[in-house]
Amino acid sequence: MTTRTFTILNVEDLQNNRDLVRRILESQGYQVVDAVNGLEGISKAKAINPDLILMDINLPDIDGFSVVTKIRSQPKLAQTPIIALTARNVSDDVERAVAIGCDSYLNKPFGVKQLLDEVQKFVGKQRQEDEISRREFYLREHSVTLVEEIERKFEELSVVHEELSVMHERLQRLDQAKTDFISIASHELRTPLTMVHVYTDMLRTHPKLVNDESLTEMMEGLRKGVNRLNDIINDMISIVRVELATLDLAYTPLSLQSVIAPVIKDVKQAIEERNLTLEINVSNELPYVVGDDAQLYQVFSRLIGNAIKYTPDQGKITICAAVHQGDTPLAQNGAQTLARADQFIEVSVADTGIGINKENQNNIFEKFFTVEDVSLHSSGKTQFRGGGPGLGLTIAKGIVEAHGGRIWVESEGYNPEGNPGSTFYVLLPAQETG
Ligand code: ADP
Numbered sequence: 001m002t003t004r005t006f007t008i009l010n011v012e013d014l015q016n017n018r019d020l021v022r023r024i025l026e027s028q029g030y031q032v033v034d035a036v037n038g039l040e041g042i043s044k045a046k047a048i049n050p051d052l053i054l055m056d057i058n059l060p061d062i063d064g065f066s067v068v069t070k071i072r073s074q075p076k077l078a079q080t081p082i083i084a085l086t087a088r089n090v091s092d093d094v095e096r097a098v099a100i101g102c103d104s105y106l107n108k109p110f111g112v113k114q115l116l117d118e119v120q121k122f123v124g125k126q127r128q129e130d131e132i133s134r135r136e137f138y139l140r141e142h143s144v145t146l147v148e149e150i151e152r153k154f155e156e157l158s159v160v161h162e163e164l165s166v167m168h169e170r171l172q173r174l175d176q177a178k179t180d181f182i183s184i185a186s187h188e189l190r191t192p193l194t195m196v197h198v199y200t201d202m203l204r205t206h207p208k209l210v211n212d213e214s215l216t217e218m219m220e221g222l223r224k225g226v227n228r229l230n231d232i233i234n235d236m237i238s239i240v241r242v243e244l245a246t247l248d249l250a251y252t253p254l255s256l257q258s259v260i261a262p263v264i265k266d267v268k269q270a271i272e273e274r275n276l277t278l279e280i281n282v283s284n285e286l287p288y289v290v291g292d293d294a295q296l297y298q299v300f301s302r303l304i305g306n307a308i309k310y311t312p313d314q315g316k317i318t319i320c321a322a323v324h325q326g327d328t329p330l331a332q333n334g335a336q337t338l339a340r341a342d343q344f345i346e347v348s349v350a351d352t353g354i355g356i357n358k359e360n361q362n363n364i365f366e367k368f369f370t371v372e373d374v375s376l377h378s379s380g381k382t383q384f385r386g387g388g389p390g391l392g393l394t395i396a397k398g399i400v401e402a403h404g405g406r407i408w409v410e411s412e413g414y415n416p417e418g419n420p421g422s423t424f425y426v427l428l429p430a431q432e433t434g
Contacts, residue, residue: 006123007031009050011041011067012085013060017108021054024112025119038062042070045077051123053082055102057093065100072101081122085110179243186236193233197226235391238298239367242398249295249402253288253431256321256345263301270308274384277316282347286321287430289345295399296428299407302392303349303424311353312384312419318350324427343430344405348423354385355420356411364409365397371414385416396426404429 008030012018022032033048035041038059045053053071057064064084071077084097084105094105106118203209204219241247260282271278289296307317324344356364356371363369370390393407400407411422 005029005031006051007033007048008052008054008119008123009033009035009041009045009048010054011035011038011059011064012054012056013037013058014056017056021115024115028116030119030123038064038067041067045071045080046074049076050080052119053080054085054119055082056085057097058087065096068097068100068102083118083122179240182236183240186233186240189229189233190237193226193229197230200226232391235395238395239391239398242395242402247292247295247399247402249292251290251292253290254293254296255284255288256282256286256347257284259289259291259293259296260300260319262297263304266301267304267308271317274308274311274315275313276308276311279316279318282319282321286323286345287343289428290431291403291428295402299396299399299426300347300349302396303426306392307349307351307353307422307424309383310385310422311351315352315419317352319347320350321345321347323430342432344427345430347426347428349426350421350423352419352421354416355414355418356409356422357414358411360414361409361411365393365407367391367394369394400426400428 008025010018010021010025010032012021012034013036018034018036022034025032033044033050035044038061041053041055041059044050055064055068059067068082068084071080071082081103082101084093084102085108086093086097086105087108094107097105103122104118106114200219200222204216204223209215209219260280264278264280304317304319311317322345324346325342360369360371364371368390397407405426405428407424407426409422409424412420
């Protein structure tokens with residue numbers, strides 16, 4: 001931005017005064033044009049249209065008042081600031097000067113600072129105004145550029161938005177198709193399976209077969225297979241329920257012991273067969289959890305079942321429970337689904353098994369996710385590293401979240417030789433006290 005030079009017309013008959021004023025003003029960067037008498041003052045004012053006029057009132061030809069009157073009659077000079085230079089001892093000069101249109105006056109003799117202050121009042125103001133209008137201009141230009149930029153970005157965003165909507169729609173369709181598939185497949189499978197189940201039971205107890213040992217063995221195999229298939233189909237139905245949020249939860253206050261006891265009863269045999277130690281540190285002083293006991297049974301039976309499955313023989317499984325006040329950092333961590341409760345019960349199921357890699361610790365809660373090579377799975381439900389369809393933790397997560405709780409795992413990593421173990425945590429809202 002260049003600062004423009006201001007032109008000052010100095011109408012003064014005395015050479016010394018003219019030179020002095022010129023020197024003072026030029027030292028401050030003003031351009032000075034002299035007029036040695038009134039007539040020259042008028043013609044130069046018209047010719048150069050100055051930014052300011054210094055007008056000596058006592059001029060030899062026509063007096064300064066007449067010059068000012070003439071200048072003010074020119075439309076383009078009507079607003080030009082004029083400072084009258086008056087004689088100190090003639091008091092009504094000032095009044096007359098102001099009356100005929102001078103903007104200000106200086107009594108002669110005046111000091112350098114006085115002159116500069118007075119001049120600056122007018123051209124300084126103009127300078128400021130110029131700067132403001134220049135700034136306004138740039139701002140306006142800048143805002144136009146900004147608006148254009150925003151319009152461009154908006155257009156780009158609209159395109160991206162459209163693409164995203166198409167993709168989102170496609171994903172929704174895919175997800176729906178997948179859910180529909182699971183839903184239809186599981187229901188369609190259930191009916192024939194029930195028939196197989198019933199007929200297998202009838203055959204097992206059929207008088208012609210009960211005494212044939214080889215047939216009994218085959219029947220037992222058939223029964224196990226049918227039960228396993230039944231479990232898988234039930235899991236698929238549970239997944240659909242969790243995903244469609246159609247789990248009907250019957251909430252009641254439950255002691256944690258009453259939730260865990262039936263699970264322990266059901267896994268007792270497997271624990272013995274696998275030579276595992278089970279330690280339970282659950283105080284009966286704990287507040288009750290509020291939940292659906294059948295669904296919570298599902299959660300803990302999956303966690304304890306997995307602990308058995310992924311821990312080698314002679315290993316140990318430890319179940320603990322503790323109270324957590326509502327606003328603990330633990331409760332806030334990833335707490336999208338966490339209910340607002342004053343306190344939570346935190347249950348942990350720790351094992352001394354093969355562990356889980358850090359990068360899989362979230363994935364294992366996804367549908368059909370299994371860490372190990374599926375082809376290497378043994379088929380038993382409680383056998384070491386016995387495979388499953390990868391639905392158990394997804395169901396557990398869905399149930400815990402439907403209760404307004406949270407589930408997560410901590411493990412140093414996956415190491416089937418070192419067996420670092422895994423600890424699964426479940427946070428459930430506790431019953432309000434008082
Ligand atoms: P699955 O039917 O395969 O057991 P889950 O959803 O119950 O399905 O578990 C998913 C995967 O998480 C398992 O395949 C296993 O790799 C891993 N996992 C679950 N629990 C444990 C555990 N206690 N120790 C080590 N790995 C586990």
